[in-house]
Amino acid sequence: MANSPTGESVIHRLVRIISAFDAAHTAMPVSTLARRTGLPPTTTYRLVDEMLEEGLLERDPRGKVRIGVRMWELVSRSSSMLGLREAAFPFCEDVHAVVQHHTTLGILDQDEVLYIERLSARSSAVNIAKIAGRLPIHACSSGLVLLAYSPKEYQDRIMARPLTKYTDSTITTPALMRQHLAEIRQHGYAAMRGIIVPESSGIAVPVFNAENRAVAALNVIVPAREENTAATVPLLKAAARGISRTLGWRGELTGTVHRTQKIPVQR
Amino acid sequence: MANSPTGESVIHRLVRIISAFDAAHTAMPVSTLARRTGLPPTTTYRLVDEMLEEGLLERDPRGKVRIGVRMWELVSRSSSMLGLREAAFPFCEDVHAVVQHHTTLGILDQDEVLYIERLSARSSAVNIAKIAGRLPIHACSSGLVLLAYSPKEYQDRIMARPLTKYTDSTITTPALMRQHLAEIRQHGYAAMRGIIVPESSGIAVPVFNAENRAVAALNVIVPAREENTAATVPLLKAAARGISRTLGWRGELTGTVHRTQKIPVQR
Known part of the structure; x- marks a missing residue:
């Protein structure tokens, strides 16, 4: 149901789109995104539209698309x-x-x-x-x-x-x-x-x-x-x-612990 | 193509799944996830399987699902x-x-x-x-x-x-x-x-x-x-x-700048 004619799922294609962004490519026109993902332009445009609608992607002031604030928030908070x-x-x-x-x-x-x-x-x-x-x-x-x-x-x-x-x-x-x-x-x-x-x-x-x-x-x-x-x-x-x-660690239980001295009981 | 019988897109359902996690619910069994999203269990299980495969979700040591390291990485780096x-x-x-x-x-x-x-x-x-x-x-x-x-x-x-x-x-x-x-x-x-x-x-x-x-x-x-x-x-x-x-800011161009003193030129 959710698969393309090539059998690739929507989720896999979404991951290809997100993966096209990195620290050196934080925003790009949709045409560049299509080229970087290797997905057909029509598929890319349709998926980008849906992702824009959900806030997973957003447009910057110059009209390029980038990872959306909403996406960062969803992932970071949880x-x-x-x-x-x-x-x-x-x-x-x-x-x-x-x-x-x-x-x-x-x-x-x-x-x-x-x-x-x-x-x-x-x-x-x-x-x-x-x-x-x-x-x-x-x-x-x-x-x-x-x-x-x-x-x-x-x-x-x-x-x-x-x-x-x-x-x-x-x-x-x-x-x-x-x-x-x-x-x-x-x-x-x-x-x-x-x-x-x-x-x-x-x-x-x-x-x-x-x-x-x-x-x-x-x-x-x-x-x-x-x-x-x-x-x-x-x-x-x-x-x-x-x-x-x-994180809940309670110290080594084994290893370099040596008990050679008898500890006097405090009274 | 990518829509459920109710007309809801895969991407929208994916967002519902991610949104079910928050700081108080970072990991949960798939059954709980289905309940929190309101999606049919079969749909939830199928989507979760795909998301696990892509690394968007992962299983913790107790078998609960949580947001995947890969998802955090993809979103954070870009x-x-x-x-x-x-x-x-x-x-x-x-x-x-x-x-x-x-x-x-x-x-x-x-x-x-x-x-x-x-x-x-x-x-x-x-x-x-x-x-x-x-x-x-x-x-x-x-x-x-x-x-x-x-x-x-x-x-x-x-x-x-x-x-x-x-x-x-x-x-x-x-x-x-x-x-x-x-x-x-x-x-x-x-x-x-x-x-x-x-x-x-x-x-x-x-x-x-x-x-x-x-x-x-x-x-x-x-x-x-x-x-x-x-x-x-x-x-x-x-x-x-x-x-x-x-961030590239070059100081206020207007506002509280007062030029009442003539600044002597350094020689």
């Missing part, structure tokens, strides 16, 4: 991301204020890091992590942290694929990757210099949810060779604990 | 709101750090204020402005600022409607409203105590775009009777000028 972003925000802000470098929050989605928050520094390192932007899992500190805390089967699946080399420092072999992931789990953070662009370093720590699963990575990006890892890591870890606790 | 939020963010952050109260950025949409950013204070005033939440134009300081800088025809249209009284301080008569709007324009800010909830005050200033149009309001929310208007207004005005300049 997204499960809102809870994570709201929990993380005050802690991200504190990190950002103290470190004075780009601070991001990223999650894993479709084997990539999707950045759901970015607090930018006005003058700081090159930062290629954009809000709602993606970076490859093996070539950013957030990705490596999230991978380090993922199940082994997932790690194996990622390492079975070719790992693109972005710089001389990108980790591209499973053996070296396994060594890095073990170190990250042991120390509780990743500090990587120039693995996607030579001039930036990333320092990232995991954020846990109530089920003790690493659901996000908190990350600062600093100019390469200006890392102050010794000072930054404790700050990031403390902030990540705060975010995790807000 | 929204015209992103430009405004990114331009505003560092300035909002500075205001928030100094004032230490809730700081919001709101735009006018469908005769209401839609909040596109909120930096919360950990302990501060009651703040009913949520990200992607709405407040009535006549009952919040952001709304009054945006109304004050709107064309007269638009103001008349808003004042022709019944204005809901939320508290004893809500402005509900056109005569009093006109007086307030004139004062806001004259002084360049709105400072309103308890007009929507008795315990909060709002102080808001306009943000202008390259066409010198007030496109957003920058707002701080403080506990009623703890306003420090004399200190807050200059800070807000300076931040709003910074945001406006980032």
